[in-house]
Amino acid sequence: MTSTNRIPRLLMLLVLAAAITACGDKSDAAHAESDTHAEDAGHDEHGHEEGGHEEGEGEAGHEEGAAATTIPAAIAETSGIRVAAVAPGSIADEHEVQGLLTPVEGHVAQVMARFPGPIRALRANIGDRVRAGQPLASIESNLSLTTYTVASPISGVILQRSASVGAVAGEGMPLFEVADLSTLWVDLHIFGNDAGHITAGIPVTVTRMSDGVGAETTLERILPGTATASQSTVARATIGNIDGLWRPGSAVRARIVVDRADAAQVVPLTALQTDEGGRDVVYVREGERYEERVVTLGRRDAKSVEITAGLKPGEQVVVAQSFLVKADIGKSAATHEH
Known part of the structure; x- marks a missing residue:
């Protein structure tokens, strides 16, 4: 290669080296700027996180809201x-007490034989509903040797039957017990100091224990005596029994309302x-x-x-x-x- 050809080539190499050096400087500067931005961004993010944390602490410092x-x-x-x-x-101001259902006095009748003699027929059983004047038994009189009929004196339900066909009825012997159960007494037992301020005329709610059904009524009277067995004062009310589901002898609960505030x-x-x-x-x-x-x-x-x-x-x-x-x-x- 001649010396004339070497000079242009040398110049080309020098220009290329200068260009590479310049590119390297720019790249380093770009990387440095990028690093600077990244660091600044990191500081910003860190600062944002610190700010968010402080805000969270402020919210946690308040009382927790209702559920x-x-x-x-x-x-x-x-x-x-x-x-x-x-x-x-x-x-x-209520008092909860207990009591018993009983037939109303005067609503129960005994059906009896008028003359002695054998019982030829019985026409009603326990639980049957009967009307006043309905024949219940036929008895052959020993005195007249004729058959006479015994009828129910009231309308009601047969509670007891103490006779059987073929047996000999004595004069005045009870054959049936019939009760009108359309209304019943509720005898409530009151103890201690409660008896002192529970008086007639105040409202009471009676509840059947069998099914929880209740009935509203009013205390009619406080009986003068004391129940011997329980040593309680008896307060009496009356309830209707049209459906027949209130049964004599059943225990009941009752709430007596003494006052309202x-x-x-x-x-x-x-x-x-x-x-x-x-x-x-x-x-x-x-x-x-x-x-x-x-x-x-x-x-x-x-x-x-x-x-x-x-x-x-x-x-x-x-x-x-x-x-x-x-x-x-x-x-x-x-x-x-x-």
Whole structure:
């Protein structure tokens, strides 16, 4: 290669080396700038995270909100969830007692043989309903050797039958016991100091123990004597027995309402539940949101309870299926914890 050709080639090599050096400087500068931005971004992210953490700490410092859940109106309707407004009411001073059903005096009749002689026929059994004047037995008189009929003196139900066909009836012998059970006495046994302020004329609710059916009535009188076996005072009321399901001799429960006191805020007992800490709570509905509310209770009776703190008049409180709301709030809390 001649010296003339070497000079251009040398120049080309020098230009190429300068270009590579320049590119390297730019690349380093770009990397440095990129690193600087990345570091700055890192600081920004770190600063943002620190700021978010401080905000979270501020939220945690507040009191935790009341337990609540959301139940769509259609589901609440289908589930039987019902609400009622907190309102003034009255709380009854009640006494729960027990007693017995007995036939009303004068409503029981003994059907007896008028003349002695063999019993030829019996036309009624225990439990049969009979009307006044209905024939119940035929007896052949030993005196006249003719058959005479014995009829029911009242309308009612056969409680007892003490005769049998072929047996000889004596004069005045009881054959049947018939009772008019359309009304019954309720003899309630009252003990101790309760007898001092329970008087005639106050209302009473009598409940059958067999099926829980109740009847409203009024105490008619306080008997002057004392029940020998129990040493209790007997308060007597009368109840209707059109369906015949109130049976003489049956034990019953009764609530005697001595007095009533006004209360500013009253809710049904069905509204009450207890939270995990054993506190009394109710559930207040606002739209489709149901909030658990701790309440303070006052006086109560068989149906209602006075609320002395925790609610405002007019608030809508769940009074039916409140346990479903409690379960839904518990489920929501468990899901939130997980």
